[in-house]
Amino acid sequence: MARYLRLYAAFLRFSFSRAFEFRFDFYFRVAMDVIFYAVSLGFFHVLYRHTSNLGGWTEAQAYIFVSGFLMVDAIHMTFFSNNQWWLPIFINRGDLDYHLTRPVSSLFMLSLREFAANSFLNLVLAAGLMAWAIGRYPEPLGAGRIALFATLLVAGAVLRYLVRMCFIIPVFWLHSNNGLNEINWSLDELSDRPHQIFYGATRLALLTVLPFGVIVSVPAHALFGAAPWTSALHVAAVVVGYFVVVVAWWQMGLRAYSSASS
Amino acid sequence: MIRAMRQHLIRPRLFWQVLSVETRKLMAYRFDFWATTVVSFAVNLGIAYALWRAIFDASGQEEIGGFDFVAMMRYYVTVLIVRRLVRVHERQRGLSADIYEGTLTRYRLYPTPYLPMKYAEHLGGLLPAVVQVVVLIAAVLLVAPGDVVARALAALTPGALVMGLGAIAVANLLSYLLIVPIQGIAFWADNVWALDTMMRFLASFFGGILVPLALFPDAARAVVQWLPFAYLYDLPVRAVTGQLGWSEWALGMLAGSGWCVALALIGSWVWHRGDRIYTGVGI
Numbered sequence: 001m002a003r004y005l006r007l008y009a010a011f012l013r014f015s016f017s018r019a020f021e022f023r024f025d026f027y028f029r030v031a032m033d034v035i036f037y038a039v040s041l042g043f044f045h046v047l048y049r050h051t052s053n054l055g056g057w058t059e060a061q062a063y064i065f066v067s068g069f070l071m072v073d074a075i076h077m078t079f080f081s082n083n084q085w086w087l088p089i090f091i092n093r094g095d096l097d098y099h100l101t102r103p104v105s106s107l108f109m110l111s112l113r114e115f116a117a118n119s120f121l122n123l124v125l126a127a128g129l130m131a132w133a134i135g136r137y138p139e140p141l142g143a144g145r146i147a148l149f150a151t152l153l154v155a156g157a158v159l160r161y162l163v164r165m166c167f168i169i170p171v172f173w174l175h176s177n178n179g180l181n182e183i184n185w186s187l188d189e190l191s192d193r194p195h196q197i198f199y200g201a202t203r204l205a206l207l208t209v210l211p212f213g214v215i216v217s218v219p220a221h222a223l224f225g226a227a228p229w230t231s232a233l234h235v236a237a238v239v240v241g242y243f244v245v246v247v248a249w250w251q252m253g254l255r256a257y258s259s260a261s262s
Numbered sequence: 263m264i265r266a267m268r269q270h271l272i273r274p275r276l277f278w279q280v281l282s283v284e285t286r287k288l289m290a291y292r293f294d295f296w297a298t299t300v301v302s303f304a305v306n307l308g309i310a311y312a313l314w315r316a317i318f319d320a321s322g323q324e325e326i327g328g329f330d331f332v333a334m335m336r337y338y339v340t341v342l343i344v345r346r347l348v349r350v351h352e353r354q355r356g357l358s359a360d361i362y363e364g365t366l367t368r369y370r371l372y373p374t375p376y377l378p379m380k381y382a383e384h385l386g387g388l389l390p391a392v393v394q395v396v397v398l399i400a401a402v403l404l405v406a407p408g409d410v411v412a413r414a415l416a417a418l419t420p421g422a423l424v425m426g427l428g429a430i431a432v433a434n435l436l437s438y439l440l441i442v443p444i445q446g447i448a449f450w451a452d453n454v455w456a457l458d459t460m461m462r463f464l465a466s467f468f469g470g471i472l473v474p475l476a477l478f479p480d481a482a483r484a485v486v487q488w489l490p491f492a493y494l495y496d497l498p499v500r501a502v503t504g505q506l507g508w509s510e511w512a513l514g515m516l517a518g519s520g521w522c523v524a525l526a527l528i529g530s531w532v533w534h535r536g537d538r539i540y541t542g543v544g545i
Contacts, residue, residue: 024450024453025451025456028451028454028456028457028460032456032460035463036463042467043467043473046478047313047317049477049479050326051317051320052320055316178298179293179294179295179297179298180297182294182302183298186298186305187305193313197313197315197316199312202308
């Protein structure tokens with residue numbers, strides 16, 4: 001464990017020094033995320049001009065939900081996004097060889113080696129936005145519930161990474177995942193809406209096998225709903241289930257992998 | 263003068279050849295080609311359906327911002343189809359990739375201007391998009407209830423069709439010209455994908471993909487009309503759905519074309535400046 005922490009500290013150092021070398025990219029990414037945050041808030045602001053309730057949530061609750069998915073997005077962009085962008089390229093180019101020979105888990109190494117320092121600033125902004133949304137909430141939410149919500153959002157970000165891996169791992173067999181990538185990005189939009197607006201089989205799927213509703217909406221439900229621990233157990237069960245599937249599938253992928261580099 | 267103008271023009275035959283090569287290239291990746299569009303269309307429409315069903319049910323209103331529920335769904339079907347025809351490539355990074363990878367050098371040797379050639383490639387994505395749009399429309403007509411289809415078809419008069427096609431043509435050109443200056447920043451910056459993504463966010467919101475512009479507050483709508491994004495999606499959708507008179511359409515076309523001219527000048531200036539500092543190795 002200590003070795004993995006030391007390794008991660010080294011990843012952080014490299015990532016920060018690289019981010020400051022490419023300053024334009026640093027500023028562009030900050031600006032991009034600020035625009036994304038403004039558009040997301042603006043979208044819900046326009047909707048609530050025409051209704052006082054969406055999926056059972058008031059405008060104040062919806063803003064906390066929005067700040068939740070911005071937080072999950074910022075965590076994903078900071079810790080996982082760059083790594084998941086490069087992963088299919090590494091597999092196709094045969095660059096995986098360098099990581100398979102190292103005495104650490106290849107999945108750990110390839111998922112976390114690049115820390116996006118430029119997105120880290122956006123993580124701070126998203127946290128500020130969440131503090132604002134919680135601060136303007138008209139009723140007291142309670143420190144315990146807020147802490148649970150924050151914890152479940154971190155779990156939601158991990159789940160988002162795991163779901164995304166399910167669309168990347170097939171590259172071991174397909175050699176191109178452009179189509180799957182696009183499908184994943186399209187489906188990911190489902191996590192930006194409250195799961196209560198969906199009904200029947202769609203809602204069931206969003207809370208289980210295609211868990212886009214579990215990433216942010218269920219954690220927000222834990223904050224506002226009557227049974228927060230049921231929601232917490234729900235998130236934990238889906239995260240653990242997906243983790244087991246992804247690790248097993250990754251191992252299968254490695255067995256199917258044949259280097260292209262030598 | 264004529265010689266100077268010729269330097270910026272591409273021969274029609276070459277333009278057509280580049281366009282057809284790009285079309286065939288896109289059609290070659292069939293799974294990506296269909297999966298991307300069909301899933302994106304279905305997911306976006308499904309979200310819009312669930313979202314607006316919830317809003318209409320919660321508010322108890324029959325009409326919101328001039329739309330009843332059926333009109334709202336017709337709006338989203340139309341805007342998603344128009345988006346496919348306007349932004350033919352989902353991620354348009356060809357220009358900056360040519361700068362980063364040095365392939366721009368090759369084009370500098372060709373006896374034809376670079377940006378019009380790239381526009382031919384951009385248009386090459388249009389024919390596959392039209393094929394997809396025809397299939398999507400057929401699917402919607404099969405799935406939607408008969409009275410809804412009848413209402414949609416009643417609005418699609420020959421005049422609306424002509425106005426819609428004209429507005430889509432201007433929007434397609436505008437979509438290309440919007441990315442040219444942004445991609446040109448690649449001459450100075452190490453990565454411009456964030457700028458391209460930022461532009462997509464702005465176009466989605468201020469163009470009316472996420473929510474119709476008619477639902478914006480009046481003050482916001484007054485500002486949005488001055489931005490180019492409204493001419494990408496909102497104008498073509500209103501034209502196709504029969505919400506525009508000829509004079510309003512003509513004014514919109516004038517404003518959209520004005521943006522095209524302004525962006526062409528800005529793009530040309532950026533590329534001219536960038537070209538001076540460009541260094542590439544090999545061809």
